[in-house]
Amino acid sequence: MKIVIAEKPSVGRELAKVFGATTRKDGYIESKGYSFTWAFGHLLQLAPPQDYGFIGWRKQHLPMLPAKFKLAIRKIKTKDGFVEDPAVRKQLDTIKKLFDEATEIIVATDAGREGELIFRYIYYYLKCKKPFKRLWISSQTDEAIKDGFRNLKPGTDYDTLFNSAHCRSESDWLVGMNATQALSISAGNRTVLSLGRVQTPTLAMICARFLEIKTFVPQTFYQISILLIKDEQIFKAVSTSNYKNKEEAEKLFSLVEDVPSGFPTGGNITAVEAKPRKEPPPLLHDxxxxxxxxxxxxxxxxxxxxxxxxxxxxxxxxxxxxxxxxxxxxxxxxxxxxxxxxxxxxxxxxxxxxxxxxxxxxxxxxxxxxxxxxxxxxxxxxxxxxxxxxxxxxxxxxxxxxxxxFHQECLKEITKITIQSGLTFIANGTVIRSAGWRSVFNETEDDKKDEDNAALPKVAVGEQLPITEKSLLEKQTKPKPMFNEASLLKALETCGKEIEDEELRYAMKDSGLGTPATRASIIETLITREYITREKRNLIPSTKGLAVYEVVKDKQIAQAELTGQWEKRLEEIRSGASVKDFKSEITEYTKMITNELLIAGASISGRLEDKKLEQA
DNA sequence: GCAAGGTC
Missing domain, CATH: 1.10.290.10 (Topoisomerase I, domain 4)
Structure with a gap:
């Protein structure tokens, strides 16, 4: 009997279907020659500190550096605290039974680093020694599945992928568990101050933006706008420059030749530009x-x-x-x-x-x-x-x-009219010639500015139009908006692109911070820790969150670059580089950050106390 | 009590 193991039930069933396997058993599907089973994502996780004898949160345990990591069955939270997930335990028993009967194992977890880890953790936890082959497909159609099964790879081809996955997992444990305990202990051990490679840079982004807004000083500036008329159609144009100085703006304003000041046709058209623009449909959703x-x-x-x-x-x-x-x-x-x-x-x-x-x-x-x-x-x-x-x-x-x-492009015509009257003005107009994909939801564009006109009248260079009205506008510069969940998700995806170091940026090009599967839970973690709160749709840091940010903001653990560095090294490991070097670097970093935080946390002890007083 | 990763 060959056993096929997938990452999740839906894929296991899909594979079984292609083989015509229909005998449904508890936790697997059977046919002649093949049985199809599955995990539910990670069934096993690295065991928590107490499993290595680090009982309680104590300074003398730090840094916790297990000589050999243990695996533990995934836990769920119940009213009696954390207990082994019974569904996971049961599925592991099923898998063990099938592996025991197997002549060969076919690994069909997702084709990626974590997929490899999901299988290997099960395989090693069950102490299985049987040979395994790897199914590596990126599409779940019948043809792709059949093709994949005709081209099974030797399991050992993916040993280096497992090495990189294993390093990712252990490194996150070492840095996260130690940094969390170190900061919590040195801040007085009254509350959990969690830190991690992903959550801390995320918190840092939210806090940095909040402080940037709080210290933002708005600058007043002036703009001049005019209304012109052609063929009974009124349209708006705005000065190309902004003016910081009110006197300067007023002086220029007086030069504008509008009708009320006695100029019947004071708007000279100096340029007209009309360009068609094609707007492709948006990509499908991830x-x-x-x-x-x-x-x-x-x-x-x-x-x-x-x-x-x-x-x-x-x-x-x-x-x-x-x-x-x-x-x-x-x-x-x-x-x-x-x-x-x-x-x-x-x-x-x-x-x-x-x-x-x-x-x-x-x-x-x-x-x-x-x-x-x-x-x-x-x-x-x-x-x-x-x-x-x-x-x-x-x-x-x-x-x-x-x-x-799958719809057609949206075809637009963008018109730009330049008007001279003392100073230079621009009128922008957009006309949709063919809505294409935009007819599906029929919504206005999010990037539409209020000074944009819909359609502009036909005008020619050299024409002189009446300016029916002129206004001096007093405006203020605005800070960036507070993060909300939408802008934070986008920032998590794209933060890699803002990294200056080219190699690190390249290492993060397809990843960003966190993964699609984990980003929602990162936000929830920050809320559970009382680092941030939701206010309307915005994400606002709390006193506690800002206090933690102050301690870590200049450290590596708060930078997205840390993930970039890791990704670069993990990719090297995947292509065969030594695991040892990376592991010893992580150990060194763990020792360093732990020592730093054991000292630094004392400085925020008071600020956590303040918060309690405020609430009382 | 704590990470990040996957998924019912």
């Missing part, structure tokens, strides 16, 4: 882009959106939710026309779905090379009925985006 849209449109938190989407996935209404790809492969694209047909009666998108049946579909979101473990989120086409309003809203965002993504 989890993060959907979380951002749901936060903007409906105010859902990242966590709520993930839960709603997971629910839709479990009801077989949408494809795999925790994806980081906004593309699909050609094989999935082949099924898209039929999929679109299923939505021709949709109350909101039916008409546009019908229209898509008559055109060549846009293939911007089709790129097999950009599909990683999972493709972009798509509806499955199963009939959806009786959904709660929140679930329906998320489902409609998925369906609507699919219709948009």
């Amino acid at each position: 989890l993060s882009s959907l979380q951002q849209e749901a936060n903007k449109k409906k105010g859902f938190t990242a966590d709520q959106t993930l839960n709603l989407l997971q629910n839709l996935y479990e009801s077989k209404l949408v494809s795999y939710p925790r994806t980081g790809s906004r593309y699909i492969g050609d094989d999935v694209f082949a099924g898209v026309p039929d999929l679109i047909t299923k939505f021709t009666n949709h109350p909101d998108f039916g008409k546009q779905a019908q229209f898509l049946q008559t055109i060549t579909l846009n293939k911007r979101s089709v790129n097999a090379k950009k599909v990683t473990d999972h493709h972009a989120v798509l509806p499955t086409g199963e009939e959806a009925y009786g959904l709660s309003s929140d679930k329906q809203a998320i489902y409609d965002m998925v369906v609507g985006r699919m219709i948009e993504a």
Whole structure:
């Protein structure tokens, strides 16, 4: 009997289906020759400090550097504290039984670093010694699966991938557990002050933005705007320059030749520019882009959106939710026309779905090379009925985006008129010639400025138009907005791109901070720790969060670059570099940050106390 | 009590 093990039940069932396996057992599916089983993500985790004898949080334990890490069954929180997850224990027993009977194991966890780790932790925990082969596919279509099974790789081909995964896991434990205890202990051990490679840079971003806004000094500046008229159509133009000095602005303002000042045609047209612009449809959604849209449109938190989407996935209404790809492969694209047909009666998108049946579909979101473990989120086409309003809203965002993504470009005409009257003015106008994908939701653009005109009248260079009105506008510079969940998610995705060091930036190019699967939980962790709170839709740091930020802000643990450095080294390990060197560097770093925090935490002890007094 | 990673 060959045992195939997948990362999650949905994939296990999909593989079984391709093999025609139908005998459903508890935790696996059987056929002649093959049994298909699965994990539920990580079943095993690195054991907590107390499993190595570090009982209680004590300075003399630090730094905790286990000679050999242990694995423990994933825990869940109950009213009696943390206990082994019984469902996980049961599935591990099933897997053990199957492995014991196996002649060969076929590893079908997701094709990536964590997928490899999920299997290897199970394999080593069960002390299994049987040979295994690796299924490595990036698409779940029947053809891709069959092809993958014809081209199984030797399991040992992925030893270096496991090494990099294992290093990632242990390094996060070493740095996170030690830094957390060190800071908590030195700050008086009254409350948990957690730190980690991902959560601390995230907290730092929120705090830095908050302080930037708090210390922002608005600058007053002046702008001059005019209204012109042509063929009974009034349009607006704004001075190309801003003026810091009021006297200067007033002087220039007096030079504007408007009708009330006695100039019947004081606006000289000096340039007219009209350019067509094509706006391609948006890409399909990955989890993060959907979380951002749901936060903007409906105010859902990242966590709520993930839960709603997971629910839709479990009801077989949408494809795999925790994806980081906004593309699909050609094989999935082949099924898209039929999929679109299923939505021709949709109350909101039916008409546009019908229209898509008559055109060549846009293939911007089709790129097999950009599909990683999972493709972009798509509806499955199963009939959806009786959904709660929140679930329906998320489902409609998925369906609507699919219709948009395969729709035509939006064609616009951008017009720019330059007017001279004492000083130079610009009038901008945008006319949509063909709405294309924008007809799906029919929403106005988010980047539209209030000084933009819709359509501009036809004018020619040399024409002189009446200026019916002029205004001197007093404006103030504004700080960047506070982070909300949408802008934070985006910042987590793109923070790698702002790293100056080219190599580190390259190492983070496909990752950012955290992963699609974990970003919602990072935000929730910061809230649970009382580092940040939600105020309306904004994420605001608390006194506690700001105190922690003060201690760590100049340290590596608060920089996104740390992840960049790790990613670079982990990639080297994956291609065969020594594990030993990286491990000893992590050990050194752990010792250093632990010692620093054991000293530094004392400085915030008082600030945590203040918070309690305020509340009392 | 604590990380980050995956998923029901």
